[in-house]
Amino acid sequence: MTDPNNKPRTVICVGDIHGYLTKLLNLWSNLRSQIDPESFNTATVIFLGDYCDRGPDTRKVIDFLITLPKRYSNQKHVFLSGNHDFAFGGFVGVLAGEFEAKETWIEYADNEEREGWYKGEGYEKMHLQGRRWGGWIKAKFNAAKGIDYKGSIYDAAPTFESYGVAHGSSEIKTLRCSFLKWLLRLVLSHAILVEILEELMKAVPEAHKKFLADMVWVHEEVFLQLYFSSICSSWHLEYCVDDVCIETQEGVKHCKLIAVHAGLERGKNVREQLEFLKARDARVPKVTDLSGRKDVWDIPKELTETILVSGHHGKLHIEGLRLIIDEGGGLEGNPVAAIVLPSMKIVRDTDNFS
Numbered sequence: 001m002t003d004p005n006n007k008p009r010t011v012i013c014v015g016d017i018h019g020y021l022t023k024l025l026n027l028w029s030n031l032r033s034q035i036d037p038e039s040f041n042t043a044t045v046i047f048l049g050d051y052c053d054r055g056p057d058t059r060k061v062i063d064f065l066i067t068l069p070k071r072y073s074n075q076k077h078v079f080l081s082g083n084h085d086f087a088f089g090g091f092v093g094v095l096a097g098e099f100e101a102k103e104t105w106i107e108y109a110d111n112e113e114r115e116g117w118y119k120g121e122g123y124e125k126m127h128l129q130g131r132r133w134g135g136w137i138k139a140k141f142n143a144a145k146g147i148d149y150k151g152s153i154y155d156a157a158p159t160f161e162s163y164g165v166a167h168g169s170s171e172i173k174t175l176r177c178s179f180l181k182w183l184l185r186l187v188l189s190h191a192i193l194v195e196i197l198e199e200l201m202k203a204v205p206e207a208h209k210k211f212l213a214d215m216v217w218v219h220e221e222v223f224l225q226l227y228f229s230s231i232c233s234s235w236h237l238e239y240c241v242d243d244v245c246i247e248t249q250e251g252v253k254h255c256k257l258i259a260v261h262a263g264l265e266r267g268k269n270v271r272e273q274l275e276f277l278k279a280r281d282a283r284v285p286k287v288t289d290l291s292g293r294k295d296v297w298d299i300p301k302e303l304t305e306t307i308l309v310s311g312h313h314g315k316l317h318i319e320g321l322r323l324i325i326d327e328g329g330g331l332e333g334n335p336v337a338a339i340v341l342p343s344m345k346i347v348r349d350t351d352n353f354s
Contacts, residue, residue: 007039008245008252008341008342009039009042009043009044009244009245010035010039010040010042010043010044010340010341010342011043011044011045011046011221011244011257011340011341011342012031012035012043012044012045012046012338012339012340012341013046013048013259013309013323013325013338013339013341014027014045014046014047014048014325014336014338015048015311015316015325015326015327015328015336015337015338016048016049016050016082016311016312016326016328016329016330016336017047017050017051017055017061017328017336018050018051018052018053018054018055018084018328018329018330019051019052019053019054019055019056019057019058019061019158019159019162019330020055020056020057020061020328020332020336021055021057021060021061021064022057022349023055023328023335023336023349024061024064024336024349025064026349026350027336027337027338027347027348027349030347030348030349030351030353031338031340031347033353034340034345034347034353035340040075041072041074041075042074042075043075043076044075044076044078044221045068045075045076045077045078046078046080046219046259046309047065047077047078047079047080048080048082048259048261048309048310048311048312048325048326049079049080049081049082049083049084049085049215049261049290049311049312050082050083050084050085050261050311050312050326050330051065051079051082051084051085052084052085052088052156052159053084053088053150053154053155053156053158053159053330054150054155054158054330054331054332055158055330055332056158056161056162057162058158058159058162058163059162059163059208060162062208062211065079065211066207066208066211078216078219078259079211079214079215079216080215080216080217080218080219080259080260080261080311081215081216081217081261081290082261082290082311082312083129083261083262083286083287083290083291083312084133084154084156085212085215086129086287086290086291087127087129087130087132087133087154087156088130088133088156088159088212089130089212089213089215090126090127090128090129090130090131090133090282091118091126091130091131091133091134091200092130092200092201092204092209092212093122093125093126093130093201094209094210094212094213095127095130095213095280095282096213096280096282097280097281097282097283099127099282099283100283101124101125101126101127101128102124103283104127104128104129104282104283104284104285105117105127105128105131105285107285108128108285114137114138114139115132115135115137115153116135116136116137116138116152116153117131117132117135118130118131118132118133118134118135119131119135121198127282128285128286129285129286132152132153132154133152133153133154133156134152134156134200135152135153136151136152136167137149137151137152137153145329145331147331151167152167155330160200163200163203163204164203165199165200165203216278216280217260217261217277217278217280217287217289217290218258218259218260218274218277218278218289219258219259219260220256220257220258220259220274221243221244221256221257243255243256244256244257244307244341244342245341245342246307246321246341246342246344247342247343247344252342253305254305255305255306255307255321256305256306256307257306257307257309258274258303258306258307258308258309259308259309259310260277260289260290260308260310261289261290261291261310261311261312262288262289262290262291262292262293262296262310262311262312262313263289263292263296263297263298263308263310263312263324264289264296264299264300264303264308265288265289265292265295265296266295266296266298266300268300269302270300270302270303273289277289290312291312293313296310297313297324298322299320299321299322305321306321307321307323307341308321308322308323309323309324309325309339310323310324310325310326311324311325311326312324312326313326313329314326314328314329314330314331315327315329316337316346318339318344323339325337325338325339327348335348335349335350336348336349337349
């Protein structure tokens with residue numbers, strides 16, 4: 001809730017980290033230095049997802065994140081699932097709910113060969129995105145990003161390596177395509193991938209699996225309100241949507257806030273989308289609100305006076321109440337950024353405030 005002394009509470013939204021521990025630590029240090037201690041220590045901190053892949057330190061990043069609630073007990077921490085985290089969770093088998101895995105990939109089976117889906121031990125019970133995440137993409141170059149793939153279509157090889165498990169794609173790619181070598185590659189790739197699954201399942205700590213399992217797909221700023229009903233002479237607890245303040249040219253504005261990794265899909269009922277995201281129903285092949293692009297870019301027209309904040313898009317984009325905070329995009333040379341509300345100040349890991 002807004003502070004009773006009329007001081008708006010601080011909300012910090014942190015963009016995609018993608019396995020870069022040094023960037024995360026520098027960003028956290030810069031946030032501490034730029035926000036007054038009382039506001040920082042009582043802030044709501046919303047991490048916008050994609051903690052894994054591309055960068056070298058996924059394990060250490062998750063280690064840092066899971067310590068925050070104890071180290072900053074007066075802060076509120078929200079860990080949104082990104083599409084990369086969803087896929088990682090699918091590979092290690094911690095997605096919420098019960099689903100028939102094959103039903104998630106049968107529609108996209110034509111892509112299996114090209115994308116190199118995982119087909120080692122246990123693949124029959126694995127969600128489509130887990131198979132894509134743990135597999136080996138045969139194309140070396142990602143034309144959309146202008147960089148080489150790192151193991152799978154999700155660039156998951158550095159995540160494997162951060163847990164001390166070789167992804168195995170380099171050993172497979174060194175073999176060339178004479179018939180005998182092709183046959184050897186086929187046999188070797190299966191053997192390597194079976195080992196990969198078993199090794200990674202053992203290497204990922206239970207606390208990390210719990211972190212992946214517990215991540216939310218959407219966050220709305222709400223508070224609990226306890227009230228006494230004179231009609232039925234009893235106490236009731238209800239969820240109420242809380243105000244988040246932002247500074248504008250016209251002064252401080254009170255808004256609702258919705259945070260979701262990619263955005264809300266246009267043309268679909270917002271309330272139904274929010275209910276689906278809160279239920280975390282993994283029976284679908286992909287969650288557009290976590291992985292979409294153009295179809296989740298804008299704020300749905302039915303939302304008014306609502307901040308919609310996301311990461312995912314590899315851009316820093318602020319237009320009215322639509323906030324996209326992903327300046328890094330998982331690329332080594334780009335900064336990891338956060339936005340601080342109500343000031344709308346952008347803080348980066350590369351800022352030098354000394």
